[in-house]
Amino acid sequence: MAAWLGWVIESNWTDPFLFAVYSIVKPISGAAILVVMYGIVTQGNFDSALFPYIYLGNAFYIYVGAVMTGVSWAVVDDREHYKTLKYMYIAPIYIPLYLLGRGVARFITGSIAVFITLAAGILFLNVKINFAEVDWLLFFVTLILGVVMLALLGLLLAGITLTVARHEGFIGEATAGALYIFSGAVFPLDVLPEWIRPVGYFMPTTYWLELLRRSLVGNVAQAFPTLANFSNLEILGILLGLSLFFGAVSIWVFKVCDARARELGLIDRTTNY
Amino acid sequence: MSTSLAIETKDLGRIYKLRGSKKETRKELVALQDVNLTVERGELFGLLGPNGAGKTTLIKVLTTLLSPTSGWARVAGADVHAEPDLVRPRINMVSGGESSGYGLLTVRENLWMFSQFYGVPSKEANERIEALLEMVGMKDRIHTKSSDLSTGLRQKMNIVRGFLTDPEVLFLDEPTLGLDVGASRDVRKFIIEWLKADKERTLLLTTHYMVEADELCDRVAIINKGRVLACDTPSALKHRLQKDVLFEIQVSPLNGLNQQMLVDQPEVTKAAITETETGAKLSLGLVEESALARVINLFTQRDVKVMNLNKREPTLEDVFVDLVGRSMAEEESNERS
Numbered sequence: 267m268a269a270w271l272g273w274v275i276e277s278n279w280t281d282p283f284l285f286a287v288y289s290i291v292k293p294i295s296g297a298a299i300l301v302v303m304y305g306i307v308t309q310g311n312f313d314s315a316l317f318p319y320i321y322l323g324n325a326f327y328i329y330v331g332a333v334m335t336g337v338s339w340a341v342v343d344d345r346e347h348y349k350t351l352k353y354m355y356i357a358p359i360y361i362p363l364y365l366l367g368r369g370v371a372r373f374i375t376g377s378i379a380v381f382i383t384l385a386a387g388i389l390f391l392n393v394k395i396n397f398a399e400v401d402w403l404l405f406f407v408t409l410i411l412g413v414v415m416l417a418l419l420g421l422l423l424a425g426i427t428l429t430v431a432r433h434e435g436f437i438g439e440a441t442a443g444a445l446y447i448f449s450g451a452v453f454p455l456d457v458l459p460e461w462i463r464p465v466g467y468f469m470p471t472t473y474w475l476e477l478l479r480r481s482l483v484g485n486v487a488q489a490f491p492t493l494a495n496f497s498n499l500e501i502l503g504i505l506l507g508l509s510l511f512f513g514a515v516s517i518w519v520f521k522v523c524d525a526r527a528r529e530l531g532l533i534d535r536t537t538n539y
Numbered sequence: 540m541s542t543s544l545a546i547e548t549k550d551l552g553r554i555y556k557l558r559g560s561k562k563e564t565r566k567e568l569v570a571l572q573d574v575n576l577t578v579e580r581g582e583l584f585g586l587l588g589p590n591g592a593g594k595t596t597l598i599k600v601l602t603t604l605l606s607p608t609s610g611w612a613r614v615a616g617a618d619v620h621a622e623p624d625l626v627r628p629r630i631n632m633v634s635g636g637e638s639s640g641y642g643l644l645t646v647r648e649n650l651w652m653f654s655q656f657y658g659v660p661s662k663e664a665n666e667r668i669e670a671l672l673e674m675v676g677m678k679d680r681i682h683t684k685s686s687d688l689s690t691g692l693r694q695k696m697n698i699v700r701g702f703l704t705d706p707e708v709l710f711l712d713e714p715t716l717g718l719d720v721g722a723s724r725d726v727r728k729f730i731i732e733w734l735k736a737d738k739e740r741t742l743l744l745t746t747h748y749m750v751e752a753d754e755l756c757d758r759v760a761i762i763n764k765g766r767v768l769a770c771d772t773p774s775a776l777k778h779r780l781q782k783d784v785l786f787e788i789q790v791s792p793l794n795g796l797n798q799q800m801l802v803d804q805p806e807v808t809k810a811a812i813t814e815t816e817t818g819a820k821l822s823l824g825l826v827e828e829s830a831l832a833r834v835i836n837l838f839t840q841r842d843v844k845v846m847n848l849n850k851r852e853p854t855l856e857d858v859f860v861d862l863v864g865r866s867m868a869e870e871e872s873n874e875r876s
């Protein structure tokens with residue numbers, strides 16, 4: 267229900283065509299650019315284990331932009347664009363649940379983009395996935411857990427967005443960009459200087475992407491040393507723990523920001539952007 | 540604590556901290572100060588004041604959107620700051636002069652969605668939507684995408700959204716702002732009918748249209764610069780001035796004659812000047828009718844010609860002038876400068 271409402275609102279662009287372009291074509295073209303760059307840097311070595319590592323990491327990272335950034339954008343959208351946030355606010359609903367509903371809707375559009383990206387990789391780009399060896403249970407458990415985790419991270423950003431006076435749209439994008447680097451999405455964490463790696467180890471997205479890769483292409487993922495010492499179950503445990511931790515932090519941060527927004531009168535504030 | 544009151548405020552205050560570009564330029568703006576109001580259930584209560592008086596701020600505090608910085612307020616029996624979850628199911632709010640809504644959804648979908656947040660059963664919601672749209676004269680637009688509506692119709696849709704959830708206390712912030720004459724009349728008529736249908740319903744509206752407050756409201760609070768200056772029924776408010784005789788005088792350019800000179804006359808109780816294209820319009824309160832002669836004399840000395848003269852009944856505008864010393868329009872232009 268909340269998801270359906272979220273979906274209708276999410277697709278509520280002046281032009282549905284633009285919406286399709288934005289939510290599907292954009293991530294796919296992002297993947298295409300990555301492939302070209304990879305091709306140039308490695309001189310066409312698509313057989314290396316690094317290629318599926320990068321390709322899958324990037325493909326699933328689409329969810330971060332869709333769900334996490336999407337949830338925080340819902341605040342900007344409703345406040346600035348539709349001018350409905352204050353009416354949502356005075357309604358007897360739990361705002362975080364409504365925002366998470368918006369995240370679920372973004373998950374659906376995101377899935378289309380992820381699916382197309384994966385299909386394109388398998389059909390045209392020689393990304394080898396042996397479907398007989400895929401651990402489907404691990405895959406779906408990880409996927410769902412990850413999406414919930416991303417939606418909760420989005421809630422954290424939504425709270426901050428609520429209290430920030432300017433550049434609020436930037437927060438979601440910037441966080442997504444930072445996570446891209448620190449979560450081992452397109453290169454193993456070992457590439458980063460040692461002192462900064464703990465940031466990556468603290469991010470649930472790191473373990474989420476690793477597990478997704480392992481569930482789809484088991485041995486390829488193990489070729490990289492970052493998390494090789496951990497079993498799938500251990501990583502799942504870490505992911506669950508970090509998700510719970512960040513989830514609790516998010517709900518708390520949202521509550522604090524919410525109170526602060528009421529104090530400062532920011533709930534129906536609009537900038538002229 | 541009495542729960543029979545729809546709204547109750549005690550020494551309610553709100554200060555905005557303004558952010559200057561430099562630290563030293565930070566200022567505080569007192570938007571509400573020592574507001575003490577009580578509104579009974581079943582009342583149509585009006586907040587009347589010029590732009591910037593603090594009306595919207597008061598509504599935001601009462602609807603749990605904004606925390607007060609001092610005092611407290613209770614709506615439908617619960618504290619708006621400490622117990623917003625008890626207040627929210629019982630209220631709704633509409634701001635006039637803005638077009639909100641999800642553009643790609645139809646009128647019905649937009650309204651239905653909000654009704655779901657309040658747990659109105661779907662079938663009942665649809666019935667209410669049809670009935671309410673009928674009442675505001677836009678039933679034929681039920682399947683129109685809200686982005687295709689004119690601003691006026693979108694505002695009407697927004698007003699319907701407020702009534703749809705059948706709140707115990709409804710807040711309307713300048714409901715007719717920006718609407719044309721016909722639509723404003725529709726809305727006013729609708730407000731009255733809605734209240735009549737259930738004696739427990741309470742409605743608080745803000746306006747800076749004197750006539751609207753006078754025509755609609757059971758009681759009116761006159762608010763200026765964040766303070767409530769008077770609160771009573773429109774007729775009682777006007778009655779205070781009944782001892783004065785009121786004249787509306789259209790004159791040629793004033794040639795230096797100013798408000799102070801008029802007020803300095805012992806028989807003049809109050810004077811408001813509005814500049815017009817051809818000269819000025821004066822609103823004068825005199826202790827007795829015969830004093831008019833001396834005012835005319837003052838005009839003659841300055842070669843100011845009387846073009847039109849009307850004796851009239853007091854309005855809420857006069858009450859405002861009496862309380863503040865200036866007209867609402869003057870108060871607004873003064874605020875801006």
Ligand SMILES: Nc1ncnc2c1ncn2[C@@H]1O[C@H](COP(=O)(O)OP(=O)(O)O)[C@@H](O)[C@H]1O
Pocket residue numbers: 530531555556557568569570588589590591592593594595596597
């Ligand atoms: N968010 C805000 N931050 C700072 N000042 C504000 C804010 N909102 C309103 N004000 C100021 O508070 C005063 C009262 O505003 P408002 O309540 O909107 O008045 P009204 O609705 O009667 O026109 C005005 O001087 C206005 O400029």
Ligand SMILES: [Mg+2]
Pocket residue numbers: 591594595596712713
């Ligand atoms: Mg206002």
